[in-house]
Amino acid sequence: MGFVGAGRMGLPMVRQLCAAGHDVRALARSDAARHALEQEGVTSFSEAAPVATGADAVLVCVFTDEQVRDVCLSGPVLEEMPPGSVVVLHTTVSPGTVADVAERAGPRGIDVVDAAVSGGPHDIAAGRLTVFAGGPDTAMERVRPALEAYGDPVLHVGPAGTGVRVKLVNNALFAAHIGLLAEAVRLGTRLGVDERTLLGALPHGSGASRALAGAAARGSVEAFTTSVGGFLGKDIAVVRRAVAELGGDLGALGDALSAVPSGAGTRTR
Known part of the structure; x- marks a missing residue:
């Protein structure tokens, strides 16, 4: 082959x-x-x-x-x-x-x-x-x-064509998890909880996800976003184009993506 x-x-x-x-x-x-x-x-x-x-x-x-x-x-x-x-x-x-x-x-x-x-x-x-x-x-x-x-x-x-469609949904959801996690860290900070402490604790709770595990391993949401940004940002750009061509939008996923730190290249809506 x-x-x-x-x-x-x-x-x-x-x-x-x-x-x-x-x-x-x-x-x-x-x-x-x-x-x-x-x-x-x-x-x-x-x-x-x-x-x-x-x-x-x-x-x-x-x-x-x-x-x-x-x-x-x-x-x-x-x-x-x-x-x-x-x-x-x-x-x-x-x-x-x-x-x-x-x-x-x-x-x-x-x-x-x-x-x-x-x-x-x-x-x-x-x-x-x-x-x-x-x-x-x-x-x-x-x-x-x-x-x-x-x-x-x-x-x-x-x-x-279905394989890439499933992958685009997967990556949109993964990036949205990162955006929600960034918001969760901001909430934790307002409540007086250090980010590293929060990331060390949350993977053991019901809010766990692969994005959370990655951020915890890196020590911060920003560091994790930077590590995956080159690949994830490219894929999110593809899903945005695909949805735009259908005349639709990403709905709540789009709102979560707007909260992703800029390292993943997903903030532009």
């Missing part, structure tokens, strides 16, 4: 795929990336075409919509993949991007699975990354063994 995007998230995925016995070819445009892949026993190429040629599946784990479009719509990946193969999109993109890739892939006999993920490199290494996957049943069964090399649970949530 082919792999495009062997970076912070992608490289540990490649490791897990190799450990599970999959034969992986990966794109490596820099000497550092090529060296990292070769250390894992992966065949690397400086161009995308040989990564996709004859591959039963190509997994794409880049960062933005634009990069997915460059790989799948402007680049040679779909042109080189054979009929009956599957392109898997791990990037959190807009539903429109998934639809555009599927429109280009379909006439070539290529299925699209959008497999948005929740978790980090440590979850990949432990084989417990959450995968929200959308796509045809038959395509899901073909790529499930690969996804299960690093994902547990691997959740098939509907047709193509």
Whole structure:
């Protein structure tokens, strides 16, 4: 199988795929990336075409919509993949991007699975990354063994495009938790409770959440927000665009997002 995007998230995925016995070819445009892949026993190429040629599946784990479009719509990946193969999109993109890739892939006999993920490199290494996957049943069964090399649970949530929709809701809710937590810390301060003390105590109560656990580990809401801001801010921008295109708004979620410290890039409404 082919792999495009062997970076912070992608490289540990490649490791897990190799450990599970999959034969992986990966794109490596820099000497550092090529060296990292070769250390894992992966065949690397400086161009995308040989990564996709004859591959039963190509997994794409880049960062933005634009990069997915460059790989799948402007680049040679779909042109080189054979009929009956599957392109898997791990990037959190807009539903429109998934639809555009599927429109280009379909006439070539290529299925699209959008497999948005929740978790980090440590979850990949432990084989417990959450995968929200959308796509045809038959395509899901073909790529499930690969996804299960690093994902547990691997959740098939509907047709193509549904995976990213679930992920966008997930990240909007997660960011809203951070916004509510920031408000809770402000309330605690007004009541005379130090933030670090509050964050140390609340995870043991009924208000616990993953956002709260992360903030407690970092010692402050602002520090936690800064640590996740680059990824979370990008995804929240995607969900805002998707909702705006539907002519709606985020309702109470939007109110909570407005309280998120600026490190997550979510304050602009």
